Amino acid sequence: MGEDGESSKLNHSFLRDYVTEADVISTVEFNQTGDLLATGDKGGRVVIFRREPEVKGEEEELAEVGEYNVYSTFQSHEPDFDYLKSLEIEEKINKIRWLPQQNAAHFLLSTNDKTIKLWKVSERDRRPEGYNLKDEEGRLKDISTVTSLQVPVLKPTDLMVEVRPRRVFANGHTYHVNSISVNSDGETYLSADDLRINMWHLDITDRSFNIVDIKPVNMEDLTEVITAAEFHPHHCHLFIYSSSKGTLRLCDMRASALCDRHAKIFEEPEDPGNRSFFSEIISSVSDVKFSHSGRYLLTRDYLTVKVWDLNMEKGPVETYQVHEYLRSKLCSLYENDCIFDKFECVWNSTDSVIMTGAYNSFFRMFDRETGRGVTLEAWRESSKPRAVLRTRRVYTGGRRRRGDVGVDSLDFTKKILHMAWHPEENIIAIAATNNLYIFQDRVNSENTENQ
Amino acid sequence: MKPWPAVCPSNCSVRPLAPSPAQLAAWLQSQHTELSTFTHCNLAPSGRGAAPLIQHPASKHAYVAHHQRTEVTRVLGCHSCCRIDMFSKGTKRKFSDDGDEISDESLAGAQVSSSYSLQRQSLLDMSLIKLQLCHMLVEPNLCRSVLIANTVRQIQEEMTHDGTWQVVTETFCGGSQSPSERLVATEVLCRSREQDAEPKLFSVLSYEGCREEEVVTDETLCSVSVSDTASDVCLSESARHCWERDEFVEVDRDDEACESSRLGPGDDDDDDDNDDDEVDEEEESSRVDPKTMGQVFGTFEIKNSAPGPDSALEELFSDVDASYYDLDTMLTGIQSAPKMGPYDLLDSLAPSHGPPSIGSPSNCRSDLNELDHIMEIIVGS
Numbered sequence: 001m002g003e004d005g006e007s008s009k010l011n012h013s014f015l016r017d018y019v020t021e022a023d024v025i026s027t028v029e030f031n032q033t034g035d036l037l038a039t040g041d042k043g044g045r046v047v048i049f050r051r052e053p054e055v056k057g058e059e060e061e062l063a064e065v066g067e068y069n070v071y072s073t074f075q076s077h078e079p080d081f082d083y084l085k086s087l088e089i090e091e092k093i094n095k096i097r098w099l100p101q102q103n104a105a106h107f108l109l110s111t112n113d114k115t116i117k118l119w120k121v122s123e124r125d126r127r128p129e130g131y132n133l134k135d136e137e138g139r140l141k142d143i144s145t146v147t148s149l150q151v152p153v154l155k156p157t158d159l160m161v162e163v164r165p166r167r168v169f170a171n172g173h174t175y176h177v178n179s180i181s182v183n184s185d186g187e188t189y190l191s192a193d194d195l196r197i198n199m200w201h202l203d204i205t206d207r208s209f210n211i212v213d214i215k216p217v218n219m220e221d222l223t224e225v226i227t228a229a230e231f232h233p234h235h236c237h238l239f240i241y242s243s244s245k246g247t248l249r250l251c252d253m254r255a256s257a258l259c260d261r262h263a264k265i266f267e268e269p270e271d272p273g274n275r276s277f278f279s280e281i282i283s284s285v286s287d288v289k290f291s292h293s294g295r296y297l298l299t300r301d302y303l304t305v306k307v308w309d310l311n312m313e314k315g316p317v318e319t320y321q322v323h324e325y326l327r328s329k330l331c332s333l334y335e336n337d338c339i340f341d342k343f344e345c346v347w348n349s350t351d352s353v354i355m356t357g358a359y360n361s362f363f364r365m366f367d368r369e370t371g372r373g374v375t376l377e378a379w380r381e382s383s384k385p386r387a388v389l390r391t392r393r394v395y396t397g398g399r400r401r402r403g404d405v406g407v408d409s410l411d412f413t414k415k416i417l418h419m420a421w422h423p424e425e426n427i428i429a430i431a432a433t434n435n436l437y438i439f440q441d442r443v444n445s446e447n448t449e450n451q
Numbered sequence: 452m453k454p455w456p457a458v459c460p461s462n463c464s465v466r467p468l469a470p471s472p473a474q475l476a477a478w479l480q481s482q483h484t485e486l487s488t489f490t491h492c493n494l495a496p497s498g499r500g501a502a503p504l505i506q507h508p509a510s511k512h513a514y515v516a517h518h519q520r521t522e523v524t525r526v527l528g529c530h531s532c533c534r535i536d537m538f539s540k541g542t543k544r545k546f547s548d549d550g551d552e553i554s555d556e557s558l559a560g561a562q563v564s565s566s567y568s569l570q571r572q573s574l575l576d577m578s579l580i581k582l583q584l585c586h587m588l589v590e591p592n593l594c595r596s597v598l599i600a601n602t603v604r605q606i607q608e609e610m611t612h613d614g615t616w617q618v619v620t621e622t623f624c625g626g627s628q629s630p631s632e633r634l635v636a637t638e639v640l641c642r643s644r645e646q647d648a649e650p651k652l653f654s655v656l657s658y659e660g661c662r663e664e665e666v667v668t669d670e671t672l673c674s675v676s677v678s679d680t681a682s683d684v685c686l687s688e689s690a691r692h693c694w695e696r697d698e699f700v701e702v703d704r705d706d707e708a709c710e711s712s713r714l715g716p717g718d719d720d721d722d723d724d725n726d727d728d729e730v731d732e733e734e735e736s737s738r739v740d741p742k743t744m745g746q747v748f749g750t751f752e753i754k755n756s757a758p759g760p761d762s763a764l765e766e767l768f769s770d771v772d773a774s775y776y777d778l779d780t781m782l783t784g785i786q787s788a789p790k791m792g793p794y795d796l797l798d799s800l801a802p803s804h805g806p807p808s809i810g811s812p813s814n815c816r817s818d819l820n821e822l823d824h825i826m827e828i829i830v831g832s
Contacts, residue, residue: 087590113590175593194593223601225594244594277574277605281598335577340595 025431027418031098031106034422036121037068037429038108039436040093044077046110048121048161049436066427068438072121072161077112089114095180097189099202107166109189113176116191118167118202124160128152172198172208179229185236192229192241195222199253211259212241212251227342228288238263240290246283246301248308266297266308268315278330278339286342291351292423298354300345303327305356307368320366320373323358325396325407338412346421346428357416360405361432362392378416378430378437389439568613571606578603 022043029038037049050071080089091112099107105122130152135141175193182189190199190211197212212229216222225244232238237253249262270279282302289298297308299316303324306316322343326333333339338359345356357363361379366372375392395404418431426441578599 082590085590090589176590178594222597223604225597227594244598277571277602280601280605284594284598331574334574337581337595340592340598 020434023434025418025434025436026092027094027096028420028429028431028436029096029098029108030420030422030429031108032100032423034424034427036071036098036106037420037438038096038098038110039429039431040076040096040110041434042090042092044075044079044091044093044112046074046076046093046096046108046119048072049438066440068429072163074119074163076110076117076119077115080114082114094177097180097182099182100186102186109180109182111177111180111191114170114173116169116172116177116180116200117165118169119163120166121161121163124162125158126154126156129155167202167205169200169205169208172200178227181230181239183231183236184234188236190229190231190239192226194225197226197229197239197241197259209257211239211253211257213258213260214243227285230288230290232294233290233292234294240288240297242285242288242299244284245280246285248285248288248297248299250310264310264313266313266316268306274327276330278334281334281339282330287344289345289347291347292349293351296351298345298347300343300356302339302341302343305345305354305366307354318368318371320354320364320371322356322364323394325394329407333412336412338415341415342417343415344418346419348421348426349424355419355421355428357419357430359412359415360394360410361414361416362394363416363419363430378432378435379414380435564613571609575603575606575610578606 020043022041022045024042025039026042027038027040030036031038035051037051039047039049041047048071049068051066051068054066076093077091079091081087082089089112093110093112095109095111097109099109099118101107105120108119108121110117110119129136130150132146132149132152133141133143169191172191173193173196175195177191177193179192180189181192187203188199188201190197191208192198192212195213195215196210198208199211200208212226214224214226223245227242227244229239229241232240238250239253240248240250242248246267248266250264250266251259252263253259255261255263270283285299285301287298287300290296291298295310296317297310299306299308300322303326304322305320307318308316330339343357345354347354352368353365354368355363355365358375361377362375363378365374365376367374375394376389377392390403393401393404394410395401395406414432416430416432420429422428428439430437430439581599582596582603
């Protein structure tokens with residue numbers, strides 16, 4: 001991968017800084033084993049990376065140990081047009097979720113603003129040869145030339161990855177779908193838009209159940225929207241959804257068919273000292289994730305990440321400041337719309353470290369045991385393959401160290417919104433505009449870069 | 452690295468056909484800056500002709516005359532948000548029975564509150580522009596629109612409350628009216644929804660560390676906050692009334708007859724004090740170059756173009772119309788016929804035909820003339 005980077009640098013250096021809108025990565029997701037990594041972009045394409053199986057017995061330095069290479073690319077969604085409202089429907093992939101693997105094929109759900117699709121990703125590395133009635137190209141043979149019968153045999157061929165759409169779940173949403181989540185029962189999944197959450201069965205495309213509806217009778221009374229939703233990892237009847245007012249609602253589907261009434265509501269009382277006109281906007285939760293254990297919740301609002309205990313509703317158990325230095329700049333960030341950026345947050349495999357993105361290609365990791373946070377950078381210039389990521393710092397006062405970045409020189413166009421953490425190992429995938437960075441925590445501290 | 456993007460951020464779902472919010476905000480800022488350099492009379496309580504008073508850098512209770520134009524510095528290239536010391540409205544304001552006596556403290560309060568109001572106003576402008584720009588090819592982001600709309604509502608609510616208690620900072624409309632009554636603000640925290648009595652609550656745009664000498668005291672800037680008056684006529688807190696009052700007051704900036712605009716419901720609530728309070732605000736606003744203000748507030752022009760006061764009043768009072776200007780349609784970019792509702796201000800931002808025009812002074816002028824006529828009739832001469 002390093003060599004490829006070099007050659008592309010030579011040939012396309014003048015194009016390097018030109019980012020086509022369609023190449024901007026909009027979602028990143030590992031599958032349950034971590035062998036596959038799917039990314040969706042604004043152009044409606046999905047690129048799947050697969051981890052190369054480790055080659056044992058070679059020299060450890062040079063072996064391609066577990067690098068991710070492109071496995072398959074396909075066009076998931078096309079731009080569409082809503083004739084009723086005369087508005088375009090973007091093909092941008094909002095979310096990808098993998099289904100638990102049940103056979104040799106892999107299944108993933110991908111969604112744009114309106115339509116969810118189920119894709120089957122299968123490999124084919126052999127094909128039958130030796131047909132009696134067809135020749136090698138598939139043309140029918142002249143029957144008179146057939147003198148003997150042969151049994152077709154499967155011969156290995158080059159690996160082919162086929163991706164086929166298996167289900168299209170359309171017309172379920174009036175508003176923009178922001179989340180999908182596969183249930184632990186393996187049969188259903190939920191899709192959430194701004195005002196409603198629907199539950200689908202994976203095999204049924206013409207029908208879905210509406211389980212949450214917060215649309216007011218009079219749209220003028222609308223003050224709150226749904227921003228994210230997720231099923232509990234173990235309990236198939238529980239799901240959580242977050243709102244633009246910073247509340248989290250845990251719903252139990254056993255209680256009623258329409259879960260407008262929450263079972264629990266998680267809300268932190270507002271800090272009166274920090275109140276401003278932007279208090280509500282920055283309290284809007286942009287992402288919510290259950291921990292792998294199922295006991296904790298991780299939420300991201302504009303300035304912080306918070307860990308909540310499902311058993312305690314009155315407030316988070318941990319709060320981490322992601323970029324508190326932006327608090328005094330909220331007006332400017334409101335003006336250039338950055339205040340509406342939706343950052344994602346992720347747990348590591350053991351729920352001991354949480355990670356989220358920030359601006360200037362920075363992303364932050366917090367160790368829950370020590371409470372300490374570290375800032376890292378996903379930027380081509382400063383990371384060579386197999387180089388150790390060095391920590392960065394935003395200068396907010398005190399003694400200024402070399403390499404500190406001032407708040408005023410942060411690049412707010414370089415934002416890390418989407419990321420994923422390998423379900424078992426310490427491998428992270430960071431999407432920075434149109435680049436995907438994969439960092440691995442190894443003795444050799446490798447990293448790779450893909451475009 | 453250019454810190455502030457000149458174009459919309461990459462994940463913005465809006466494809467700008469109209470100027471970007473930043474550009475429009477910059478345009479707005481240029482208007483504000485223009486206003487700020489307009490030297491303007493008067494903070495002196497006795498009334499007319501005094502030189503502008505600048506807060507002494509060391510003490511915020513001392514005022515010195517300053518004849519130079521005060522510039523508004525910008526913080527971080529934030530166009531509409533000037534670096535103004537408006538960190539708090541901490542100064543306690545006293546209700547003075549004698550309208551002519553105003554203590555330094557209340558002046559200071561006026562200073563801070565005026566710059567705060569300016570900030571708030573510019574935030575309101577920005578928010579409305581943002582909502583306006585939702586009308587694009589792609590369906591606008593509902594979450595963003597709702598958050599902006601909530602911000603606008605919040606500002607409106609606060610303006611309702613503050614408008615009642617706003618210190619009237621000046622007067623002088625060619626001497627035609629005297630500010631006999633100054634309703635000096637009491638503790639602004641009389642607002643019902645505030646629990647905490649901390650003045651710090653009002654650091655709505657946190658600009659910590661702003662130095663005092665950067666306080667802009669120009670009258671024009673204070674007068675920009677004219678929108679939060681018109682409190683007398685309607686003490687109710689319904690958002691709709693807030694919108695309507697603001698509309699009318701903002702347009703009332705022509706300089707002639709600066710009578711109060713008794714164009715809202717609840718005339719029974721009026722008393723003379725409030726009238727004059729109203730009057731003062733009118734005069735103060737009228738001092739500003741109407742054309743400039745017209746351009747700035749051109750976006751807030753009243754959609755109602757029917758002549759005569761009656762239809763204007765009727766529109767104001769037309770409560771629930773059959774087809775409300777639905778938030779849904781607004782947010783999805785479909786324009787319906789303008790109705791007077793909580794979002795009719797937004798409606799006036801986007802005429803149902805043609806591209807949104809930020810400045811249309813001619814419309815403002817005709818409206819101004821109508822309303823002047825209205826005021827004359829209602830108030831009498």
